[in-house]
Every structure is written in C-alpha cells, then in structure tokens.
Amino acid sequence: MKKRAESKNRTLFVIKNRAINSVPDFVEAFTTRIGGVSSPPYGSLNLGTTTGDRRTNVKRNNKIAAGALGFKRIITANQVHGNRVMEINAKTAAKACDEHADALVTAEKSVMIGVKTADCAGIIIADPVNRAVAAVHAGWRGMANKVAGKTVEFMKKRFKSDPKKLIASISPAIGPCCFIIGRPLYARLKKEADFKNIFSIKKKKIYMDMRKGIRNTLARAGLKLANIHTSGFCTSCDEGLFFSYRRDNKETGRMAAVVGIKQSSAEKTRRKG
Ligand SMILES: [Zn+2]
Secondary structure: OEEEEEOOOOEEEEEOOHHHHOOOOEEEEEEOOOOOOOOOOOOOOOOOOOOOOOHHHHHHHHHHHHHHOOOOOEEOOEOOOOOOEEEOOOOOHHHHHHOEOOEEEEOOEOOEEEEEEOOOEEEEEEEOOOOEEEEEEEOHHHHHOOHHHHHHHHHHHHHOOOHHHOEEEEOOEOOOOOOEEOHHHHHHHOOOHHHOOOEEEEOOEEEEOHHHHHHHHHHHOOOOHHHEEEOOOEOOOOOOOOOOOOOOOOOOOOEEEEEEEOOOHHHHHHHHO
C-alpha cells in the first residue's frame, strides 16, 4: 500500500490505496509528514493553511506533494466539521479555499482535490464508471453528521453514480487504541444503528473506532463492504509518520487525503498535435 514518489531533492512518502489507483488515470494518496520543507512542530510536509506555520512553506509543500503525484496543486476548502459538499471545476477551484466545505467532488481532469487531517479521517470515494472522485473530511462530528453518506448522495444526483460501483478508502486516523471520548457523546451515539458497534470500554474509559463508524455510514449509503478499504494506521501512535492534533496538543501540521483524474496520455498527444 505504500509507495515512494520522487521529487527533485527529497523523497515524499505517501500511502496509496491500490483499488483506486488501479482505475485508469485515477491518482489517490494519503500524505504523511515526510518530504516537505516546514520546521518543527510542522516538520516537514505540513499542508494545513490554518496552522502557525509560514504560508510560503505550506504553499511549497502543497506543490511538492501535488507535483510528485503528477498534478499542479492540491485544491482544499475551509473545513468546519460540517457536511457541505462542494463541486470543484474550473470556475470554483480558485475560491475553494474561502468556502466552508468538508467534502469536495470533481469530474474534471487534471484537478487534484484534497482534505486536510491530523487525527480526523480523510475519505476518498471514486466512481470508476462515471469517472468522478470525492475527498471527504470527517472527525467524530463528520461521522455523526454522515458527511460521507451525504457525499455519496451528491454523487448519485450529479454524476449518476451507482453506490454499488463506488470504491472508498478511509485514511490513517486516530485509532480505537487512542481515541478516548466522554460519556455524553457515547450516550448520544450508541443509540444509532450505525454506531452501536464502534465502542469499547477498558478500565472505565470509552474508546471509539471512528473509522468503523464511517465505514458503517458508507455501507448504509449503499457501498459494498468489499469496496470500502480502511487503513489500520493510528495517527496518534505513529509519531514518525503522522501529525496528531491530540497527541501534539493542537500545535501540529496537517496531512492530506488527495485524489485526482489525470489527463490520459492519448489526450495529451492529441492536444499537442
Ligand atoms: Zn493509537
């Protein structure tokens, strides 16, 4: 699942989902903290625009990651733990960073969309039939708001996507080993069918498996379980690979779950000719 993509002087280290990357011209990746230019505590591939890191560093990191994956830049929005879905095309791309949206979708070629995370999950959804992709940001709020399911609904309407044909990849995120939650949230969520089986209680502490909750909501939206791929990495456990908002006490960088559709080589030749 891991792959190294070389850029000029540094090595970017990303985690890829094989199923999505094997769709012709589809490129999907989850960036780690490795391969960028930022200094601690943002070392080194920080893609978060609302952190204390220098804007020039974040811009450069964005170009490094996008470039290594074959795109110009990663387009992201202003994430607010909500469930708004925004379509990215030539018209909307430039203003995306000012828009409140936790899910981006596109069917346009050469456009790479992404969501920023540090403990939250990034969910990539791909429609290999109608050739559209989505990047979704979900922490526990996004999970509870069913932002992933809402994105599937959007894709059904906009691209005629058949949920049974969709492929989803849930990124590294804070795992059930580290995600301790309070009793009020537990009391609220455990009543819902989609979240019944995501809690474990050890020594009076309540642990939540957020990715399992997101997986349940995607299955509810009609995806086949076999088409929902879930990373096993915990961002809080692995300090060498990941930023973690909880572990690093809020002062940290952001990774990104990104996806885009490349222009096929045949099209490129046609354009040149
Ligand atoms: Zn952990």
